Amino acid sequence: MPEITTRNILFLPQEVREFAFANVDHLAPTRTVAAGNNIKELNYSLQDWNDFRYQVDDEIYSLDDFEGREAFRGLIVVQGNNILLEDYADGHEEDTTWVSFSVTKSITSMLIGAAIKDGYIESIDDPISDYIIALKGTEYEAVTIRNLLQMSTGIAWNEDYGDPESDVAIAGTYNGERLISYLSGLPRVAAPGALYNYNTAESNLAGELLRSAINGNASIYLEEKIWSPYGMEHDAYWLLSSPNGSETGGCCLNATLRDYARIGLFALDSGILGDGTETFAADWMEISTSPSDQNSGYGLSWWLGDEESYYARGIF
Structure with a gap:
C-alpha cells in the first residue's frame, strides 16, 4: 500500500483506491470531527426499487446496473428522516467511512455561513484580504468571499486531474504559506466576479479564511456547529496538509454514508x-x-440542478 499524501491522493492506482479511500484516517494525517451523544435517528422505510430505471445517453439502466459498476461502494436514499434505500458493496458497512473529495467544498461554504452568523465574518462581500492579511498587495486583494466561493476570482488555474503537472496536481492540497505563495504567483485573466473557473486551491483558501476568522481549526468548528448538534452518528476525519497541520478546505472530509445523508438533510x-x-x-x-452570474449551474460552492435542486459533488 503506497503512502497517501495530499499530493498523490488524486493519482492512486485503481487497485488501491477501494482500500485507501475507506481508510484515509489510518493512512494519512487527519483531524477527528467527533460525533455527539444525541444521534439524529433515521428510520427504515425501505421501498421496492425493482422497477426503478434511469437514462444516460439514450441507454436505460436499472438499480442493479448502477450497483454493479466497479466503482460502486454505497447508495442511500433518504426522505425526511426515513431511509428508503441503503445498499453497500462487499466490504463496506454502515460504519465505513469514505473520502468525500470536493463534497467538502460545500461543507466549508456552510461553515463560512456559520461564521457570518456568529459574527466572525461581517459580510460575504468582504475582501478576503481583510481576513488573510498576506494577500494584501497581491492579485487577490480585491477578491471577495463571494467571488471565492463562486469560483470567480479571475485568477488563472488548471484543474486537470489527469495531468500530474497541472495546478491542481501540484498545489491542489496546499495550505498556509505555501498555498498563499503559489496562488499569489498566478496571473489574473479576468476581473473579480467576471469569469467562472473551477479551482480547488481557492476552496483551500476559503478554509484558510475560515480558520483566520474564527481563530481556530475547521474540524472543531464543524464539530461544534454541525456534526455534534445536528446528531451525526459517527466520527468523521478531515485530511490535513501535514501532521498537526491545517484542514484541506476544498477536499477530503471522510464520513459514513448515513452521515453524508444527514449533511444533505442539514x-x-x-x-x-x-x-x-x-x-x-x-x-x-x-x-x-x-x-452565480458567471455559471448558472454553480452557487456558493454548491452545484445546481434542475427544478431548484442542488447537490455537493466529488470526484471518484
Missing part, C-alpha cells in the same frame, strides 16, 4: 437544529444555492 433544513437553533442567517442556503 442543508435542506437550512441549518436549523432540532431545538430551533439557527446555524446560519435565515437566507444563507437560499443564497448559497442560487446561480
Whole structure:
C-alpha cells in the first residue's frame, strides 16, 4: 500500500483506491470531527426499487446496473428522516467511512455561513484580504468571499486531474504559506466576479479564511456547529496538509454514508437544529444555492440542478 499524501491522493492506482479511500484516517494525517451523544435517528422505510430505471445517453439502466459498476461502494436514499434505500458493496458497512473529495467544498461554504452568523465574518462581500492579511498587495486583494466561493476570482488555474503537472496536481492540497505563495504567483485573466473557473486551491483558501476568522481549526468548528448538534452518528476525519497541520478546505472530509445523508438533510433544513437553533442567517442556503452570474449551474460552492435542486459533488 503506497503512502497517501495530499499530493498523490488524486493519482492512486485503481487497485488501491477501494482500500485507501475507506481508510484515509489510518493512512494519512487527519483531524477527528467527533460525533455527539444525541444521534439524529433515521428510520427504515425501505421501498421496492425493482422497477426503478434511469437514462444516460439514450441507454436505460436499472438499480442493479448502477450497483454493479466497479466503482460502486454505497447508495442511500433518504426522505425526511426515513431511509428508503441503503445498499453497500462487499466490504463496506454502515460504519465505513469514505473520502468525500470536493463534497467538502460545500461543507466549508456552510461553515463560512456559520461564521457570518456568529459574527466572525461581517459580510460575504468582504475582501478576503481583510481576513488573510498576506494577500494584501497581491492579485487577490480585491477578491471577495463571494467571488471565492463562486469560483470567480479571475485568477488563472488548471484543474486537470489527469495531468500530474497541472495546478491542481501540484498545489491542489496546499495550505498556509505555501498555498498563499503559489496562488499569489498566478496571473489574473479576468476581473473579480467576471469569469467562472473551477479551482480547488481557492476552496483551500476559503478554509484558510475560515480558520483566520474564527481563530481556530475547521474540524472543531464543524464539530461544534454541525456534526455534534445536528446528531451525526459517527466520527468523521478531515485530511490535513501535514501532521498537526491545517484542514484541506476544498477536499477530503471522510464520513459514513448515513452521515453524508444527514449533511444533505442539514442543508435542506437550512441549518436549523432540532431545538430551533439557527446555524446560519435565515437566507444563507437560499443564497448559497442560487446561480452565480458567471455559471448558472454553480452557487456558493454548491452545484445546481434542475427544478431548484442542488447537490455537493466529488470526484471518484
